Amino acid sequence: MTTLPRSTPEAQGVSSSGIAAFLAHCQSAGLELHSVMLLRHGRVIAESWWHPYTPAKPHMLFSLSKSFTATAVGLAVGEGRLSLDDKVISFFPESTPETISENLAAMRVHDLLTMSTGHAVEPMSGLRSETNNWVKSFLAAAVPHAPGTHFLYNSLATYMLSAILHKLTGERLLSYLTPRLFVPLGIESPTWEQCPLGMDVGGWGLSVRTEDIAKFGQLYLSDGLWNGVRLLPEGWVRNATRKHISNGDDPASDWAQGYGFQFWRCQHGAYRGDGAFGQYCVVFPEQNAVLAITSGVKNMQEVLNQVWKHILPAFGARRELHRPTGAGHVFSSAYSFPANDQGLKSLRLESTESQLTLTLDDHTLSGGFGMWLLGETSFRQWHGKPHETSGAAAWSEDRTTLTLRLCSVETPFIAEVLCTFEGESVTFQYSLNASFGPTEFAPLVGARAQVASKATSRESAPPQSE
Template structure:
């Protein structure tokens, strides 16, 4: 059976009991994509040209046009598998912060996190500057804490956090970050913020949201985000002290991830209902920090540009997790793509997924 035939068979499979919350489906050609090019992509994936891709889903104009699972038939594969989203979870935590603001539980992104962490004063490295850290500082990976997951020497490196049971306390105890003269200070950085990728800060943001809304983070997520989208049975990883891990590891189906991407593409709306505030979505995909060359950062979402087959660049908002997990929202094409993988032990897994998006999914767009 051809790869695309498999995808088509899955697309027309019976929808869940919450069919009203599922995305409508359409043939690729009806939404301006080449079925032949998507079929060629599927063949390349099956041939191992992209290592271990486990699923690809594509929506155009709000309709599911391609869906294929390359681990179907395995005990933990197929359309109902809860994919370990890794750090794509961080964008979900940003959504929950937006939902808390919409409900008035948080006044704004300028709210100091200290207000919602009473009784959690840092046991180490007290500093009045740490008292001024805001929700937006954590949303933009630019708080003053010395925390860098990309630097194994950093005191705030994610792997060090997992060695203790109190992950929020780990973040709060971090010293203030230093800026030697060869590193630009925040005021000299693009957008006035100095980016430093910090999972511990996002874990702490989850605690802030939980305390602000007065209910466990998974309960609030179901109420404010997942149930309105028809997302069922998400699998949260938990800290040793029982806090849902807002920084990574959330288990969601491929279609669930596609819905979250489509929610951003729709400006926070789903089936005519405003699930997240439109102004929060707009702020989320506005550059707030420069993450690296040609890539900016919004509210726990990457802002990058993919090359198109016509030579034009296509700006995208990308939920991203280790191994090359991707939810790419490409607004100028009204397209959302999901890629899940098990490329955890291969070189440059993000580049592999980005190549798949640019050279196959975007290249399939014909009009």
Template structure:
């Protein structure tokens, strides 16, 4: 997500590592790293490396193991700082789609989106195939629209969307993409879907959810997701027409992000309550499209492997990440301001593999 971003003021690092439970204002249980099979010495070495600038501008790292927070450190801002999560917001939008399905507002992921955005009938490039685009097409970044944020010349590139008022209309007006030898047709692609990263499609999915549930996306999110998790005052970005941006830029604290990751790690449960259906979480974290070599894509979440461990990753520009590693029962949050740094995702992934995962001892 590249929409307007205000730089955070630098401050001295604030470190909370292995806090005793009585000292933690968070509503997650807190434990010493060793109690949950992690090395405090290695985590402190990681923190020293971050403060030395070895990973550029890391702003916070939080880690949970076995559902308990074992590490929390801030290198810019503090506990209350809301991070511009960039495209990690997309996974939140997927969660809201799951909640809408659970309520029956959406009949399922195979629901055509056209019935929920009737006021935005395609004006340009009409094509009957557009009426068959489904919620799942948007969840998996595999709709037929010519939309590719990784291609600056794409008609649907995210930056072009911000130039006009109606972001949903922008998506609905896109031409149907062609398929070539280097962009194979869906039937020739793994899982039968041709992946193309498209923020405009996720923005439109937010409007679809809003139309299905009959209330603004932020209000629905507060009711079904943020409220149950104790996430307070999320800061949404909005289109010129007032649509909450489901495609990026949602302001959440680092602890909020940890809760969202833990929700998926718990199969949709939080404090004994089933916030999202376990069946949806399973579907969301299963491969539906192949994004690139060695990387699949679920429902607006990346499916990767780090140091031999399969992981689910909420991911945003600058290397902002919420990473769930199921076989280790571990959730890690890495926030950054590495927006103008080369290969920022590789930087965050190096921090994960060389420090966080190696700190797991049992």
């Protein structure tokens, strides 16, 4: 078995006392950990197993399996076998119901990945006792919501991804991943539970060792590169681990920070795959670290709370640029500008409690409320290409001004956007911290555009102070 290189915590800039405090507090809180492995800079700096669990024994991953299934989809997309916009029913014409609803017809591979299939109830209920054909059962379930609009954790959606890959490749998911992922990472003898028809279940059922989990996390941390060789398609990691759909608005819950392609967004800029009873693969991009845990716990959030409390500070204090502070606010509106020297014609604002999306003509700028949010924009391109951004936004207390600070994280440039609302108009101001040209641009006053729908909710009304 290929093993990861080892180092000491301090040699990699991590406080061993913080790691010890994490282990001690988990024990005192009654959290039954089975194994822990912490990596920084690609090196194992801490590892522990609780007897009779051992490094050589595989462990059931439960829903952490989903992240591996999504990875297989990424590989298949990279090979040109399918597209994320492919319709789910297109793969199973023999299993579709007699009447295909509009929402079922619209469901895409992308919707399976983001748990936004449109179901109101997970179609897993009673599945094993009802039928051996899980694909047919999934397609027969009611889809009351438009796909892509409603988050519902849905293990059978992940099974459908496995079934699609099985259909396309003619082999088990496990077999497909072996030469492409498991062998390159040195993951030996993985096993995967199968459905009654012989397909790997995808949403659960994978068993590997703790170090294998850590390797998987390191692959994602390294943007899909392993020992300098690209295993995952370029851009897949970033797309798979960013927030695609909202799954709640509790700032203290790591199950409400947004969902990607079978990955959960976490607090503190991290993301993870996880499984029932405390199987974790936590990736810390800002700290260049990975944490793999197997366990048998009831309170999965408490394990993560201990990670944020003890492990995160062990990496050292994180210095942060000035970030606008202020709560989010649900708001949606569009404005048009008169002819101007900047060539801007329109402004569209979509604000939720957690995220701002600001669209200038066809260019999108995004920011998080209370956090930096990764994104990409083609506005004021550098070298003619879209650039990666990290943005933070804030509403004023009276909700008459909206601030967005947008860092182009691979350049020196930081943009400040200020929107001031008055009646049916907005004053838009834009500035840069540095530039070979001007850094301040003349304010633009835009008139509120006609709203197409007749919605009367607060979301379509101008901000009002309360």
